[in-house]
Amino acid sequence: MSHRPTGGPAPVRVGVLGCADIARRRTLPALVACPGTEPVAVASRTPVKAGALAAEFGCRPVTGYERLLADDGIDAVYIAVPAGLHAEWCAKALSAGRHVLVEKPFAVDTAEADALVDLAGARGRVLMENRMFARHPQHALVRSLIDAGRIGEPKVLTATMAMPRRAPDDIRYRGDLAGGALLDVGYYPIGAAVLLFGPDWDVVGAVLDHDDRLGVDTGGDILLRSAGGVSAHLTFGFDHYYRAAYQVRGSAGTITAERAFTPPPTLSPTVRVEGAGGHTEISVSPFDQFRAVAADFAAAVQGTGEWAGHLATSLHGVALTEAVLTWTSLAPQPIRRRSGR
Known part of the structure; x- marks a missing residue:
């Protein structure tokens, strides 16, 4: 109601x-x-x-x-x-x-x-x-832990968004409608890189697994390097056991968000911090990230909230996705192109 x-x-x-x-x-x-x-x-x-x-x-x-x-x-x-x-x-x-x-x-x-x-x-x-996942408070918590030096100097981000294969007639497999894994589930690990460490990333490697029968990519891996010296390995796909998580590894520990991208509004996701002194699990209160987007949108329309920053971040995500596509069009692809099932 x-x-x-x-x-x-x-x-x-x-x-x-x-x-x-x-x-x-x-x-x-x-x-x-x-x-x-x-x-x-x-x-x-x-x-x-x-x-x-x-x-x-x-x-x-x-x-x-x-x-x-x-x-x-x-x-x-x-x-x-x-x-x-x-x-x-x-x-x-x-x-x-x-x-x-x-x-x-x-x-x-x-x-x-x-x-x-x-x-x-x-x-x-x-x-x-x-960009619903970006509103969830677990990411602000992760960033605050990094800023507080809990894992030392951040070195590597690994992020995964993957799900099992869908029905053959799923709209995600329509190449003529910009289907494929990169623009769908690949959006999330790319977004995590921008959200946690800003927009200044270079693509230093990328591969896409292309299904010739479907006519779209069904998965891939991306390697990024930030202006601040952080490396990122991003994995995504439609042919995987479900996973939606990321981990930041630093010089003195790691931070892991296990339900990073699509937590239900009733779930209390856990952020795990590990280091030489042991490990800590921090439970984040349930949060409806879709309702948060609706509230942000309403405030922007009513003139009481900002939206330019949200849009700028979205632009960075589009630019990174385009850079990945440029890389894969120029570089040899070591993954065998398949005819599908």
């Missing part, structure tokens, strides 16, 4: 563009629970899909994305279409005068990203990527 404020600014009326699973499971419940947002409409190209999802969350169904953007009953849109369509519909929404919260990645390359940033600025509208 939604609990709306009796005073202060009115909630941001949000129309949902697309019926992706992430919208139903996590983002729409967060928009309902957040006092600053109110989902009012759900749009799909398929009336049945729009009707089913809208009914579940007490919204009105809309057939067609263009009709949603023309609806004067919304202030903003949450875009949950395939990655290859993000930039197109972000641009259309901004041009229609709507604020935009969009699933990650908000663009597939820097040209798209820069054009969207310019358009948001010209229209005076908020553009925010749904």
Whole structure:
């Protein structure tokens, strides 16, 4: 049940563009629970899909994305279409005068990203990527432990986001819609590197495991080196046992976050610190990172919160992803390209 404020600014009326699973499971419940947002409409190209999802969350169904953007009953849109369509519909929404919260990645390359940033600025509208994991307090805890010298000088970051193979018709395997592991699960370890150590990284190695039958990459590894001398080994994929974790190794110890990217809002994730003096496990209170994004977005739209910093970080992530793709297009790939299953 939604609990709306009796005073202060009115909630941001949000129309949902697309019926992706992430919208139903996590983002729409967060928009309902957040006092600053109110989902009012759900749009799909398929009336049945729009009707089913809208009914579940007490919204009105809309057939067609263009009709949603023309609806004067919304202030903003949450875009949950395939990655290859993000930039197109972000641009259309901004041009229609709507604020935009969009699933990650908000663009597939820097040209798209820069054009969207310019358009948001010209229209005076908020553009925010749904970088939900970055809001979780466990990462601020990790950074504070590093800054306090608990592991000495940080040397190496290892980060993994991987999951088992999906059904063959999963949208992540649509190359024409920017599918593939790098732009999906690869987003998280790249984001962790930027979140923990800033944007100044060089790609010094990368490989992608490409499935010729599916036409997309299904996994890979990235090697980075930061301006501050930290090395990063990032692993991601669709052909793995599930793991979503990172570890920072320093000259005097390690810090490990075991549920780093997709912890349920009811989970208390544990951050483990190990060193010569033994080990400590710190439990972090349950936190709804999707609701935190909704609150940040509402505050930005209402003029009480900032969003430029969030967008700049998203830009760095897009640039790093593009650098990885550039590297893999130029360097020999030691992993055998497969024909799939």
